[in-house]
Amino acid sequence: MSTNSSDQAPLVAHLIELRNRLLKSVLAILILFAGLYYFANDLYLIVSEPLRLLLPAGSSLIATEVASPFLAPLKLTFAVAVLISVPYTLYQAWSFIAPALYKNEKRIAIPLLISSIFLFYAGVLFAYYVVLPLIFGFFTTVGPGEVTVMTDINNYLNFVLKLFFAFGVTFEIPVATYLLIKAGVTSVATLSKKRPYIFLGCFVVGMLITPPDIFSQTLLAIPMWMLFELGLMAGRTVKADKDEEENKDKVSEPSN
Numbered sequence: 001m002s003t004n005s006s007d008q009a010p011l012v013a014h015l016i017e018l019r020n021r022l023l024k025s026v027l028a029i030l031i032l033f034a035g036l037y038y039f040a041n042d043l044y045l046i047v048s049e050p051l052r053l054l055l056p057a058g059s060s061l062i063a064t065e066v067a068s069p070f071l072a073p074l075k076l077t078f079a080v081a082v083l084i085s086v087p088y089t090l091y092q093a094w095s096f097i098a099p100a101l102y103k104n105e106k107r108i109a110i111p112l113l114i115s116s117i118f119l120f121y122a123g124v125l126f127a128y129y130v131v132l133p134l135i136f137g138f139f140t141t142v143g144p145g146e147v148t149v150m151t152d153i154n155n156y157l158n159f160v161l162k163l164f165f166a167f168g169v170t171f172e173i174p175v176a177t178y179l180l181i182k183a184g185v186t187s188v189a190t191l192s193k194k195r196p197y198i199f200l201g202c203f204v205v206g207m208l209i210t211p212p213d214i215f216s217q218t219l220l221a222i223p224m225w226m227l228f229e230l231g232l233m234a235g236r237t238v239k240a241d242k243d244e245e246e247n248k249d250k251v252s253e254p255s256n
Contacts, residue, residue, distance in 0.1 A: 017096060018096060021092040021093070021095065021096050022092075024092055025085065025088065025089045025092050028085045028088050028089070029078075029081050029082055029085045030081075032080075032081035032084055032085055033077060033078055033081040036077050036080055036081055037074075037077050039077075040073035040074060040076065040077045041073050043073065043076055043077060043080055044072060044073045044076050044153070044157075047076060047128075047157070047160055048061060048153070048156060048160075050128065050132035050133050050136055051132070051136045051140075051151065051156060053133075054133070054136045054137055054140045055140060055149055056140065056148070056149060058148065059148055059149045059150055060150060061150070061151055061152070061153050061156060062150045062151070062152055062153070063152065063153050063154070064152045064154075065152075065154065068152070068153055068154045069153070071154065072153045072154045072157050075154075075157060076157055076161075079161055079164075083124065083164075086117060086120060086121075087117050090113060090116070090117060094109070094110075094113055108182070112175055112178070112179070115174070115175055116172055116175050119171040119172055119174065119175065120168040120169075120171060120172060121168070122171050123164075123167035123168040123169070123170055123171030123172075124164045124167060124168045126167055126171070126223070127163045127164050127166075127167040127168075128164070130219075131163060131167065131216075131219050131220075132160065132163070134215075134219060135215065135216055135219070138215050162209070163210070166209045166210065166220065167220065167223075170220060170223065170224050170227065171223070171227060173224060173227040173228050173230075173231055174227050174228075174230045174231035174234055175231070176231065177191070177228060177231025177232060177234070177235060178231050178234045178235050178238070180235075181235035181238050182235075182238050187235075188232060188235045188236055188238075191228075191232055191235070192232065198225070198228055199225050202220075202221040202222075202224040202225045202228070203217060203218075203221040205220070205221070205224065206218070206219075206220040206221035206224065
């Protein structure tokens with residue numbers, strides 16, 4: 001009976017620590033949300049700028065629901081708070097799992113963690129500064145001249161947040177590719193042979209998570225493929241690292 005209690009004690013301690021770190025992450029999001037709420041309307045103007053700059057004369061964003069002028073900026077503010085808190089949330093996750101990692105695993109995990117944060121933000125910025133202006137520039141010019149473009153603010157926000165998330169996650173491909181190679185799930189040679197299928201898969205994924213037009217799909221698929229190639233380049237260092245470790249082990253072995 002005492003043995004079972006001693007076995008359960010570490011598990012309970014880990015669960016309590018996990019709960020505390022989750023609460024810290026949620027608290028950080030709520031604090032950021034409270035601080036940003038005053039600027040909710042300004043944040044929405046910033047996010048909607050790529051479309052507003054391209055709207056024809058006489059067009060504007062509209063609210064088709066009574067609560068949209070309040071709910072849309074509120075939803076955006078919460079999304080921004082979550083986005084800003086990503087480094088702190090990942091730090092809490094890292095602090096929870098770090099004690100269970102070996103020294104060499106920590107040496108790899110820290111650069112990967114930093115790279116993941118940087119790549120996620122890079123994906124969001126790429127979507128805002130490159131993808132959105134190109135998409136809206138295309139959409140606002142191909143319609144009939146007699147049709148006035150007047151987009152609902154809530155629908156616009158859902159569209160933009162979906163793209164932000166899609167590109168943020170997509171830009172994690174180099175890290176995911178490297179980890180698959182590092183874990184031995186696949187190899188650089190195998191992925192190189194499957195390059196045509198992966199290239200096609202990028203367009204399939206682009207078709208599933210972007211608006212139903214070839215223009216948007218291509219804007220996501222091409223960066224996905226380029227990021228995969230970047231991950232493949234990083235994966236080539238795995239073998240070199242393994243060879244270096246094996247050489248160190250051989251040197252450290254006592255000679256007979």
